[in-house]
Amino acid sequence: MASHFFAFLLLCFSLLIQYSYVAGIISGRLEHTIAVSSLLPETICSTTEDFTDNNRLKLTHRHGPCSPIKNSKKPDHKQILAQDQSRVYSIQHRRHHSSTTTTIKIEPNKIHQSPLAGTKIPAYTGKSFSTANFIVTVGFGTPKRDLSLIFDTGSDVTWIQCQPCISSCYAQQEPIFEPTQSSTYSNVSCSESACSELDTSSCSGATCLYAVQYGDNSYTVGFFSKDTLTLSSSDILPGFFFGCGEKNRGLFGKAAGLLGLGRGSTSLISQSKTKYNGVFSYCLPSTSSSAGYLTFGGGAPANIKYTSMLTDSSMPTFYFLNLLSIRVAGIKLSISPTVFSNAGTLIDSGTVISRLPPAAYSSLRQAFKQKMGKYPTAPALSILDTCYDFSNYSTVSVPTVALEFAGGVVVDLDFSGILYVASLSQACLAFAGNSDAGDVGIFGNIQQHKLNVVYNVGKQVIGFGKGGCN
Ligand SMILES: *[C@@H]1O[C@H](CO)[C@@H](O)[C@H](O)[C@H]1NC(C)=O
Numbered sequence: 179m180a181s182h183f184f185a186f187l188l189l190c191f192s193l194l195i196q197y198s199y200v201a202g203i204i205s206g207r208l209e210h211t212i213a214v215s216s217l218l219p220e221t222i223c224s225t226t227e228d229f230t231d232n233n234r235l236k237l238t239h240r241h242g243p244c245s246p247i248k249n250s251k252k253p254d255h256k257q258i259l260a261q262d263q264s265r266v267y268s269i270q271h272r273r274h275h276s277s278t279t280t281t282i283k284i285e286p287n288k289i290h291q292s293p294l295a296g297t298k299i300p301a302y303t304g305k306s307f308s309t310a311n312f313i314v315t316v317g318f319g320t321p322k323r324d325l326s327l328i329f330d331t332g333s334d335v336t337w338i339q340c341q342p343c344i345s346s347c348y349a350q351q352e353p354i355f356e357p358t359q360s361s362t363y364s365n366v367s368c369s370e371s372a373c374s375e376l377d378t379s380s381c382s383g384a385t386c387l388y389a390v391q392y393g394d395n396s397y398t399v400g401f402f403s404k405d406t407l408t409l410s411s412s413d414i415l416p417g418f419f420f421g422c423g424e425k426n427r428g429l430f431g432k433a434a435g436l437l438g439l440g441r442g443s444t445s446l447i448s449q450s451k452t453k454y455n456g457v458f459s460y461c462l463p464s465t466s467s468s469a470g471y472l473t474f475g476g477g478a479p480a481n482i483k484y485t486s487m488l489t490d491s492s493m494p495t496f497y498f499l500n501l502l503s504i505r506v507a508g509i510k511l512s513i514s515p516t517v518f519s520n521a522g523t524l525i526d527s528g529t530v531i532s533r534l535p536p537a538a539y540s541s542l543r544q545a546f547k548q549k550m551g552k553y554p555t556a557p558a559l560s561i562l563d564t565c566y567d568f569s570n571y572s573t574v575s576v577p578t579v580a581l582e583f584a585g586g587v588v589v590d591l592d593f594s595g596i597l598y599v600a601s602l603s604q605a606c607l608a609f610a611g612n613s614d615a616g617d618v619g620i621f622g623n624i625q626q627h628k629l630n631v632v633y634n635v636g637k638q639v640i641g642f643g644k645g646g647c648n
């Protein structure tokens with residue numbers, strides 16, 4: 179009898195503890211409920227914002243109705259995820275191999291047509307990463323020519339395809355830039371410090387050559403050049419250094435080149451430091467039928483919370499963050515903080531799916547599965563192993579997922595950053611686990627959807643806020 183009474187007391191006590199424990203750490207919204215019909219892709223661009231008004235550049239998905247690049251072949255979900263994995267492999271490979279400067283080899287005797295005809299790119303260096311998938315349009319030269327470029331916070335060198343494409347250029351939507359038609363264009367000389375700051379460079383006589391090779395064997399080679407870069411009517415950068423690529427190949431779609439927003443000395447951010455103090459912001463749209471923005475310098479949007487921007491000397495291009503924990507439906511997962519600190523976490527606009535250390539991913543997956551128990555499961559999709567079939571539902575509810583960074587910065591992810599919807603019968607948890615506990619974690623672009631993301635290299639902080647775009 180007495181033992182029953184004690185058992186009862188113990189039960190009451192443990193319920194009390196459990197309740198207060200849970201009540202103490204639950205925060206914010208617990209789930210997203212969404213109409214299943216809204217998960218299907220739209221075919222019409224719905225954006226109405228006039229981006230020219232406020233010095234914002236329009237940022238769109240590379241494939242889709244808002245992209246300035248039309249009729250480019252959209253890869254299927256498996257291809258997108260396989261390309262994403264190859265970008266992640268090359269980022270992680272890069273970290274394990276320290277930085278070196280390489281020289282482009284130029285074969286003698288082939289130089290009579292062009293110094294580039296005989297160039298050989300060094301064997302795989304894995305320094306840069308393609309498949310970034312947002313597009314922004316900027317102007318090169320005088321008079322200005324508008325060119326649509328891949329936007330990439332994971333690369334430093336900005337480059338465009340240039341005439342004459344003696345060796346080869348891939349097909350692009352806009353006319354290929356013609357340096358001889360720009361009154362402000364000049365070649366960079368080998369004696370300029372900008373030339374020696376390149377990771378891969380060479381000299382043809384006194385003229386500086388550059389090369390960038392991406393992890394998937396895409397590459398660009400050409401003259402390192404200087405010309406006026408027009409970001410918007412009030413954002414004009416004379417003497418901007420970029421690659422004028424006469425030999426280019428790879429998965430760049432029909433984009434005219436790439437805008438490098440990394441931290442290295444050749445990036446746009448470093449080159450414009452005196453003008454913008456290393457400040458830029460963007461919002462990545464959640465669907466291909468909406469648009470986001472990219473803007474340089476200026477006032478940050480309201481309600482931004484800042485966390486420290488960290489540096490990893492083996493990957494100087496990348497912006498690192500101090501990720502501390504993950505919350506599912508408001509409850510902090512029990513993951514040792516050393517799981518995150520041992521691996522490190524970088525933020526990348528070019529990686530689609532966020533990558534987590536294996537222990538963190540399995541904890542996230544377990545908590546997510548528990549909340550999603552009522553939905554029938556679906557087969558795995560490439561790197562995504564936790565998928566559901568919503569075909570018999572008109573609305574679905576998924577638990578909220580939030581990432582907590584140092585400084586008390588809790589980033590509540592948009593619904594589109596939680597599920598990757600390949601079809602109504604296959605919607606998958608949009609995270610993947612790394613295979614090795616030492617591999618770097620990545621805050622990818624799906625999880626950044628709709629957030630205002632503010633980079634301040636001068637103050638070494640990165641800020642996040644809600645409601646940046648659709
Ligand atoms: C840049 O260098 C190339 C190769 O030497 C040359 O053909 C071209 O005329 C140069 N352009 C300018 C503007 O000097």
Ligand SMILES: *[C@@H]1O[C@H](CO)[C@@H](O)[C@H](O)[C@H]1NC(C)=O
Pocket residue numbers: 554567569570
């Ligand atoms: C959807 O409902 C139909 C009819 O009740 C059933 O046959 C089918 O198995 C259901 N599909 C799933 C994925 O539950």
